[in-house]
Amino acid sequence: MTSASALALSPEPSLQGDREQLIAPLPATPFADDTPYTSQTDIDPALLDRSKDWLAGYLNRLSGNIDSFFVDSFFSEEITDDDVKGSRAKLSLYTRRVLGDPVDYKFGLSVKLVLPHTNERLNLLLDSEDEDNREADPIESVENVNYTAALRFIVRETDQWKTNVDAGIRWGVPPNPFIRFRARRYAYLSEWELKATQTLFYFSLDGWGEETRLQMDYPLNTEKLFRINAKAGYLLNDEYFKLSYDAGLYHELSSKAALGFVAGASGDTEVDATFYSYYAGVRYRRQVYSNWVFAEVAPEFIWDRDKNYDTTPVIMFRLESVIARD
Template identity: 25%
Template sequence: MLCCAVVLLYVPPVLARSLDADTPPPSFITRSLLSAEETRDEWSESWVDFAEGVDRYFSKEDAPPDYKNESYVKLQFKQTWEERGEIQTDVRVKAKFDLPNTQRKMKLFFSSDEASENSLEERVRSNSTGERFNRKESVSGIEISPDSEWHKWKRSARVGVKLRAPLVGFGRYRLRRPFEKWGEWTPEFLQEVWYFSDRGWGETSEFELTRPLGERMGLRYWTVLEYEDQYDFFQNVHVYSLTQGLSDRTAMEYRAGLVFSNEFQAQLTAYFVGTSYTYKLYEEWVFVTASPEVFFPKADGWNAEASFTIKLDVYFSH
């Protein structure tokens, strides 16, 4: 009887291979994605653990048991093809520390992509890359954000340095006011006053209006007025955009913008139109965006400058 049991349990190798033939091995692409996901999870876990360690070091406390740390690193690869035949490439890294315990006293911050370092035109256009984008240094410092509001205004103040040699100090004070809905519209106003030791001082005023149009569409109007003392003139932009969710993985944005300046006299200096198609390439951490755009600068006689930009965003987070 024992021999019969052994015979029944033994499966010849040839027969085993034939039984597995119905389940084909994973493809090269599948294996590559699984390997990339494992690497991404390891890097994400290391970054969050590092942020929690910094938080614990400064506060001497552990994060609340039910708290989900929102630290992340974003890698962005961008390439733009211009009508004149130029190809511009840009790589950026943006990092965020989420330090829940230190926020009760003061918040430490680190950013490797300080958006306010760029001109208004660069900040609102999708193809601000290569020669159009001046690479800036990372910044780090302390932010104080009181929990209490001041006449419905949320406040924050930053003091820090740009990480370069020699170090450049800066400070920024921000007031933000989300208003009650105006019917279907949701408005928000933001006011900043800032100072950089290598640039002098300046101010930025922003106003935004958003409105949903059904379940998958939204309308947005955004305007910014900015003054920088070293240039002694105002810049102003108006951007109108319509977003449309095509599916759970894809979305479209249609936008148009106007750029004004009073460097010589108040006048329109440029306008642009463009679209962006965003596709969730893999789960919630790899996104690809295609953005054709046409820019019309007054300095070039309003001649059209067409461009096409591909952007890949990779997120490392929990």
């Protein structure tokens, strides 16, 4: 059993193989019996320059990949069912206090189970609904949770593409069956690492819809990563887009702690393309027990149209466990 943070510190198998090749011992020379070696081989300077450039690029890509995976492991809300192989479970309880409002609580559960004897092509998913509804009592936050259960089929999974189809049901009264198709493309543009995701879905009660996401990562060094996210969602029955974007600077303080400076905005196109809710804050997250229990504190300021864009302080505390088995 490992944590997402432990995974973050281990390079991918292919990268590890490359690293072992880099440090592999030189083969024995044919003059191991102390026979004098008098011949001389000229070294091409251009070859040395190309080798240096290749090694510099390799190390840069390696550090960048480690940084982005570390950030995902610490801060991504989709880490259990998205980009990490193997079965995962995430359990969280957090409390949020907006100045002038009572304290509220929210319980979250996300499970991905890789079904045996399917070559990891079939996954069973169970998720609590990611809604803004919160409860004033922590016990009620656990009891009053809506869940979604789905069976996922992995259509294609390569270094550049990942496509899957989900079929499931959103539990409630009445139940809400759905089907969802997702395609994800990974790409590199100069120093940027890009991840574009397109999702098409149909819910029996809500109708057809789609969601488009773009994530761009730029590694500043082996400890810092700059990230930009943009998202647009469209529901055919609503006939307008919901928009959001955010940016963050993430700093790996140690193998057990990370700090993020984040800011973002949300809006829609119901009348015109308008953003009417803004926020800026800090997220500090730390491993607090063994390698699978984490605590997070996130103070921030929000500016919302419903409050005449007055500056409103908010603070959030989260306790979360991430359980993994490859």
